[in-house]
Amino acid sequence: MTETTQSAGTAAPARTRRARGTRTPRPAAAVPPADAKELTGYYRQMLLIRRFEERAARAYTEAKIGGYCHLNLGEEATVVGLLEALRPTDYLFTNYREHGYALAKGISADRVMAELYGRSTGVSKGWGGSMHLFDAEARLLGGYGIVGGQVPLAAGAALAVSYKGGDEVVMCHMGDGTTAIGAFHESLNIAGLWDLPVVFVVINNGLGMGTTVENSSAEPELYKRGAAYRMESARVDGTDVVAVRDAARLAVERARAESKPYLLEAVSPRLKGHSVVDPARYRSKEEKESLKAADPLARMALELEEAGILSHEARDELDAEVTAEVDAAAAFADASPAPDVSTLFDYTYATPVPGELRRLPADPVFRA
């Protein structure tokens, strides 16, 4: 464990491991090893995300959750490591695979689950659903459903921070597939050009839906895309929470102290399909089998046990605690009211306007 805390790891999912000429930059700063209490805290957060996502998957099959539902299963160490590097006042933009990010940003499981259930107690009052979590207070400035849509927004938020002379950092999370879209490149160029305090984080889980990184990116070592914008960048083993944290701290420090953007790639497995309904038939049996070894939660449990930090019994206790928390969240969501139809026209405009058409489908435009 200690060894991996000193450097960004090199692990890659089966399909990217063959990537040519892998050379992983190492964070320059020496980092003190994480202590036992910290590690247990990380493990608990990762476990909470795992149990939350499993509970969400169950609720989806029970038709409690509608629409699309993308889970962070396998991404837990990355999520927790990244968010450990942020201050509460820092901003986070994410994509549609973001339940774990909302939890790690300090939003209660109740309010996240209630959003998935489409209830008025949800973080976005039931207007967003799984893909569009937002909490102004926690400075989670949105999950976004359009691939790459959040990237220019994050650059713009960093521009606002810089304009106002603030010391906040903006973190922008995205998937590997996003690195092929124009908005990604335009935003990195702008961030580099204007010295914006933004950390772009690419989660490389090897697959954009069912398409491999090798089949969608001419440069499958995605962090190298930073070079085109003279942007410092690194790749880190996303299954190692401490390695992710340390790499993210370095990136956040660059952004905060030097107002320089940074591109961080976290190689992190996606344990299940693209979304809850995807059986991932495009993955071979061997590949699915190898994923078990890549499970960051199982790996950390074993490491903590071997290091004498967290016994099997203590782990079971944590698990029971966390499971109770997500069960309570599901109960809270289930008991929460659906948004009232009378609120349908409340959020079209922030500044009200005359002549706004407030009609339901069968209503006439002009009443007799």
Place this chain on the structure above:
Amino acid sequence: MTTATQRATVTYRQALRDTLRSEMLRDENVFLIGEEIGLFEGSYKITEGLLKEFGPRRVRDTPIAEEGFVGAAIGAAMLGLRPVVEIMTINFSLLALDQIVNHAAKIYGMFGGQASVPMVIRTPGGGGQQLGATHSQNVELFYSFIPGLKVVAPSTPAEASAMLKAAIRDDDPVLFLENLALYNTRGELPAEIDAIEPAEIGRAAVTRPGTDITIIGYSRMARVAAEVAETLAAEGISAEVVDLRSLRPLDRQTVVDSVRRTGCAVVAEDDWLTYGIGAEIAATIQEGAFDWLDAPVRRVAMAEVPLPYAKSLETAALPSAESLLAAARDTLRATGRLALENAR
């Protein structure tokens, strides 16, 4: 028209430029962002002198990356700044369509009202400048279709100033439609720039009262409509002119009230007819003034072709005072009003 021009004191361009400056002086959070707006002083010189006065922090030149800088403006607006984006022409806004439609228009509602996007996108439409098919479109319809966006289209310098102030101070994303053919047109301002009251977004105006026919237009076509009304007046026809001014929200009531007075209408637009803004106006009129109509609502719009370069073809494809006048006369004949006037 001629007398108005003689009294004119300021161009549409100057009104925009002075209003931007006035708003930047009023509110530190207002900043300009776009291609060639700083050193180059704007493709159409709307931002002339502003970089020199306010510096690069307030007047930010961007790379050619519409999706990137429009998105960045949205993100900045989410944190409380009031960006005024210039997109060189509305044709290039298509490159930022995802950011405008899926982000600017959605952020307030999709997150339950937690963040607003107080942003203005200024952009000119236009045709008739021999710019060819990709640089001559008027696609304000795309944005007018989207709840969450506001779309305004002033036709005079005074309105341009009052509406730009309103747009900048509004907490929602506003697409502010200008027109290449309007930049050099002149008009009076009601007061010094700093003292001009912001307009109320979403209100159409009856810019000329009349009793025989309603002519409806916006942006350049509102001025053409005024010209046509003047011609008709010389022939003894009393045309009422409605300048829509705002395409979303659309002031349906003003349109319907006018048609209830006149009994017939022609709507003129600088874009294609099919599925267009004229179609929405015609549908509004049939729903709100069916029993008052003495003739079908007539639409005057561009020919359904990608706009050609050659002057002969371009002129033929574009709506003009002549084509609007012809359509208005047809409509008046259908109601019997023109024949009656001629008989007198």
